[in-house]
Amino acid sequence: MQITSLENPKIKYLVKLNTSKFRKQEGKFIVEGKHLVDEARRQNVLIEAYSTIEKEDYIFITPAIMKKICNTDTLVTEIGLCKILDKKELSNKLLLLDGVQDPGNMGALMRSAKAFGFDTIILGDGCCDIYNDKVIRSSQGAIFKLNFVSSNLKEFILSHKEYKIYGTNVVNGISLSEVSNDNLIGVVLGNEGNGIKDETFSVIEKNIYIPMDNTESLNVSVAGGIIMYELRG
């Protein structure tokens, strides 16, 4: 199959998927680049693949069409239309994000979560859209293998008392090296500038702190990576 017109309905549909609202409504998103298209196929979320080079299993599109759909500065030759993943059961280790906004941090956190067995991410209010192209790129494919739940974190924590939930504010903390790695654990990371919200904090019993020069602070994806490494499943 070949598409050469920008007015083709399929192409108009793909362009519209650049907005978060339309992605949610349709339950679909786009990935850019061969690596991510291949990974989407392996993970059974690929609906259709498009390429500016004619080849089997791809719908051929012109470079002008690719440019219209894509967000990357460096133009890719392949994109994939993917379905948003179905929810699975909660994993034993949970990562709870209380308004993480930077797409690079979000993607890096997904990689670490998958690497260390935190297979479910709870997306609290104010998080960036995870199907944003920058998040997908920086997740390097980890996004296809994780379970995502969108929920107000206070409500989630109150209704999942079986999990031991740790915050990462500096007050009332225990050292990461002393946290016992229990079976059902959740780690809450806050917003880049403002940390964990007061309402979330009000239902968290304990905070973890990372032993370090305490005049310094860490990037949120680094802090999350270190904690998940220590409490890996």
Place this chain on the structure above:
Amino acid sequence: MQITSLENPKIKYLVKLNTSKFRKQEGKFIVEGKHLVDEARRQNVLIEAYSTIEKEDYIFITPAIMKKICNTDTLVTEIGLCKILDKKELSNKLLLLDGVQDPGNMGALMRSAKAFGFDTIILGDGCCDIYNDKVIRSSQGAIFKLNFVSSNLKEFILSHKEYKIYGTNVVNGISLSEVSNDNLIGVVLGNEGNGIKDETFSVIEKNIYIPMDNTESLNVSVAGGIIMYELRG
């Protein structure tokens, strides 16, 4: 003092500091925002501060001039002209960067390095300019407290045999949990896409790997953060 003209030589000088070449030539760089200006003053690297609000110890400039100098989308009210720091003695723990290019990763690595006592960073060939405004912003002030050395990494490693230097490639590796935290240690992190260069790799005896789901990989600043946390000084 007040400056209201874009043609003022001081302003032209500040604008030119947006290029890496001019920063190197002059040994000066600009920081943006009150937090970084205050931190630069505390660390004795501030030469002059500029503000769009009239106040003591600041040179007043108009918002139009600020816009001309600044790189941030959200306009700041303060900037500082700073001197590039003098080199100090090498610290016991070294972070060696073999072409880390993303400014966000570079800044996050600086924060972790300072937090975990890796007070000297060796900048190998191909690293991004550390006085780039994005690096400075994401370093959150850690840049003022670190010691930087620019050097080809192969040459540096061969001439500093007193340090035990660890790579982070996947082959020939020992688990991070088994690395003995010796006094003089260096950790080499590679480029985001290509890892450690072959010529650097040729003079590294041992690699560290981070225990994890080995089908996954970590963002370089997260991997560096975890290793420096475990081997902190």
